[in-house]
Amino acid sequence: MAGEERLEELFGKVEELWSQYRQAAIEAIEEWEKTRIPLAERANILKTLIKTYEKELEELRVKAELGLTDPEKASEKIEKLGEELEAYKTELSRILDIMERYDKLSLEHLKRAGLPVPVSAAELKQRLMQLEELFKEGLIDEDTYKKLKEGLEAQLALAE
Numbered sequence: 001m002a003g004e005e006r007l008e009e010l011f012g013k014v015e016e017l018w019s020q021y022r023q024a025a026i027e028a029i030e031e032w033e034k035t036r037i038p039l040a041e042r043a044n045i046l047k048t049l050i051k052t053y054e055k056e057l058e059e060l061r062v063k064a065e066l067g068l069t070d071p072e073k074a075s076e077k078i079e080k081l082g083e084e085l086e087a088y089k090t091e092l093s094r095i096l097d098i099m100e101r102y103d104k105l106s107l108e109h110l111k112r113a114g115l116p117v118p119v120s121a122a123e124l125k126q127r128l129m130q131l132e133e134l135f136k137e138g139l140i141d142e143d144t145y146k147k148l149k150e151g152l153e154a155q156l157a158l159a160e
Contacts, residue, residue: 043099064078096148
């Protein structure tokens with residue numbers, strides 16, 4: 001029967017494409033997991049740097065107000081530290097965006113390919129709480145917070 005041969009051909013092609021998709025998804029996810037570790041480490045370093053810079057800026061402002069340091073030098077240093085602080089905040093936001101994007105894509109492809117999902121709903125809830133803390137501490141701006149929160153909530157919906 002000619003129709004049966006055509007069906008065999010089509011379903012054979014589907015099986016081959018499905019196998020290729022699953023393999024490509026696994027490779028992409030494994031690569032992301034390798035890439036994610038140094039990004040997470042850099043994000044932690046940036047969080048620490050941001051807190052340190054904010055503390056240093058506050059100390060400089062207080063010293064300048066109390067006349068304990070040359071106001072002109074303090075102003076120059078405050079400006080320089082402020083610029084560096086903004087650069088660190090921008091980098092942190094960029095890294096968090098990247099992590100959110102590829103975490104979400106990984107989760108989607110794991111589910112789509114029928115592979116086990118390594119991220120639990122509890123872990124995603126923990127990430128949401130950490131994100132809230134970052135926002136409350138002023139380490140990320142409101143736009144970044146809203147964008148990342150939306151992404152984590154979408155991941156949570158997929159994981160539950």
